[in-house]
Amino acid sequence: MNEQTKYRLRDEVKVRKEKFGGLVYDHKDGKLQFIHSHLIMCFLENDGTYSVQEMAEKIAPGKIKGNAMEFIMKSLTDLHKGGVIHEV
Amino acid sequence: MKYEWLLEGLTAPICVTWEVTFACNLSCEHCLSASGKRKPDELTYEEAKAMIDDLAAMGVCYINIGGGEPLMRPDFLELVEYAGEKGLPVQFSTNGTLITEKMAKRIAAIPHVRVQVSIDGATEEVNDSIRGKGSFAGALRAVELLSKENIELSVNMVATRSNFDQIEDLYQIVRGHGAKFRVARLRPSGRGIDSYHYLHLTPEQNIQLYQWVKAHPDVTTGDSYFILSALGEPIPGLNVCGASRATCCITPTGNVYPCAFLINDDCMVGNIREKPLSQMWIDAPLFEKFRTTRVKACLGCPSYNDCGGGCHAVSYHLTGDLFEKDPECLISYRKTKRKEVTV
Numbered sequence: 001m002n003e004q005t006k007y008r009l010r011d012e013v014k015v016r017k018e019k020f021g022g023l024v025y026d027h028k029d030g031k032l033q034f035i036h037s038h039l040i041m042c043f044l045e046n047d048g049t050y051s052v053q054e055m056a057e058k059i060a061p062g063k064i065k066g067n068a069m070e071f072i073m074k075s076l077t078d079l080h081k082g083g084v085i086h087e088v
Numbered sequence: 089m090k091y092e093w094l095l096e097g098l099t100a101p102i103c104v105t106w107e108v109t110f111a112c113n114l115s116c117e118h119c120l121s122a123s124g125k126r127k128p129d130e131l132t133y134e135e136a137k138a139m140i141d142d143l144a145a146m147g148v149c150y151i152n153i154g155g156g157e158p159l160m161r162p163d164f165l166e167l168v169e170y171a172g173e174k175g176l177p178v179q180f181s182t183n184g185t186l187i188t189e190k191m192a193k194r195i196a197a198i199p200h201v202r203v204q205v206s207i208d209g210a211t212e213e214v215n216d217s218i219r220g221k222g223s224f225a226g227a228l229r230a231v232e233l234l235s236k237e238n239i240e241l242s243v244n245m246v247a248t249r250s251n252f253d254q255i256e257d258l259y260q261i262v263r264g265h266g267a268k269f270r271v272a273r274l275r276p277s278g279r280g281i282d283s284y285h286y287l288h289l290t291p292e293q294n295i296q297l298y299q300w301v302k303a304h305p306d307v308t309t310g311d312s313y314f315i316l317s318a319l320g321e322p323i324p325g326l327n328v329c330g331a332s333r334a335t336c337c338i339t340p341t342g343n344v345y346p347c348a349f350l351i352n353d354d355c356m357v358g359n360i361r362e363k364p365l366s367q368m369w370i371d372a373p374l375f376e377k378f379r380t381t382r383v384k385a386c387l388g389c390p391s392y393n394d395c396g397g398g399c400h401a402v403s404y405h406l407t408g409d410l411f412e413k414d415p416e417c418l419i420s421y422r423k424t425k426r427k428e429v430t431v
Contacts, residue, residue, distance in 0.1 A: 012200075014175075016100070016147045020093035023102065025149040027177050027200045030240075032102065032149065036093070 001052070001077050003069070006088040008048035013084050015044050024084055033084070040075050048088035052076060090393045091328040097379040098334055100146040100369060105337040105348045106153050108167070111160035114183050114220045118246055118287060120349055122278035123156040130340040133163045135361065137170055139338065142364045144174040153180035154348065156340065159187070165194055172198045181206060181244065183223060184230025196237035204242045204270070205230050210257035214250055235265045242268040244310065247297060248287040255300060259307065271301065273312040276405040277349040291421040295319065315398045318391035318419050328396030332378030336365070344368055346378055349401035385413040
């Protein structure tokens with residue numbers, strides 16, 4: 001994945017926002033993950049229309065860059081490897 | 089506290105345990121709900137569907153169905169199918185004795201269903217002494233039928249003094265069928281109130297079980313063995329009680345409790361015929377008490393982070409206090425042993 005990648009949740013994955021961030025639940029294998037970041041939960045709202053960079057601009061225009069973008073890319077890459085999201 | 093973010097409670101349960109009926113064709117020695125006969129006021133099909141609607145709207149991740157024996161309820165599979173239509177995955181526990189080839193095919197057609205078969209020994213002799221005559225053969229047949237249909241399958245064993253020596257053997261049988269293996273803790277509820285005293289593992293057996301679970305990372309413990317995690321490296325899963333925070337239980341008659349092992353009058357939160365669970369989850373005082381009360385006796389213990397004080401249901405049934413230290417605490421046991429050696 002890179003900043004230009006368009007992505008979305010896999011169909012069998014559901015997310016739920018919580019005070020600490022949110023839950024990611026995979027209906028297929030029953031795997032549950034706790035996401036301790038409100039920012040990442042916002043990025044998981046993408047339905048495939050936007051790239052990572054475009055989502056960053058939608059969520060916080062001009063503010064997600066440098067270390068913050070690195071954190072986002074690492075987290076989304078991990079979620080991609082874990083089968084939570086896929087490239088469109 | 090490692091799980092502070094969870095102890096405060098979630099916006100909705102991750103999982104709701106629904107005991108669909110008290111009817112059961114077996115009479116297991118340790119049954120958590122003392123099941124046997126169906127109660128006349130169990131939820132109707134329409135009431136059960138309304139409950140499923142509520143759980144789906146809340147965003148519950150999945151329903152964990154038990155009983156009684158769920159398949160004793162004639163409309164059970166229709167309700168599972170309905171949950172599937174609503175996008176709610178179901179895991180149900182069964183003794184397996186009523187599963188037929190036709191039924192296995194029907195279950196296989198429902199999306200995201202997981203089945204758990206209860207077996208409490210690696211031999212007919214041991215299993216049937218706990219679960220009743222013919223239950224071992226019936227359960228194994230169910231495992232074969234369900235495996236054949238590629239249904240996601242696990243076998244659950246309640247670890248007791250009777251079957252402790254057979255855990256590895258049953259694990260091998262289960263893996264041989266391509267199923268997952270789960271070891272659950274015996275709790276003194278239902279018929280377990282009496283049998284707990286002669287069936288629950290000794291502290292030394294619990295310590296051995298910890299080592300065995302650590303050596304078998306594919307085995308789960310149903311998030312029930314928090315006490316083991318206090319012994320060192322935590323075992324996989326959630327090592328803190330999820331009652332009222334991430335889960336709760338609905339009985340066949342619609343009563344709501346913090347967990348399936350606390351089906352007692354003074355632990356009742358309400359009834360879904362009077363108020364939907366979605367509302368109770370927000371404003372029930374007992375749920376709130378679970379979320380805000382800590383196990384005082386454990387606060388100074390360095391292992392509190394690893395076990396959260398243990399199982400509230402065991403504490404309740406053995407001491408009368410929901411928030412007392414788990415009487416099977418292995419840290420306390422080790423301290424006592426050390427003192428004995430010193431003396």
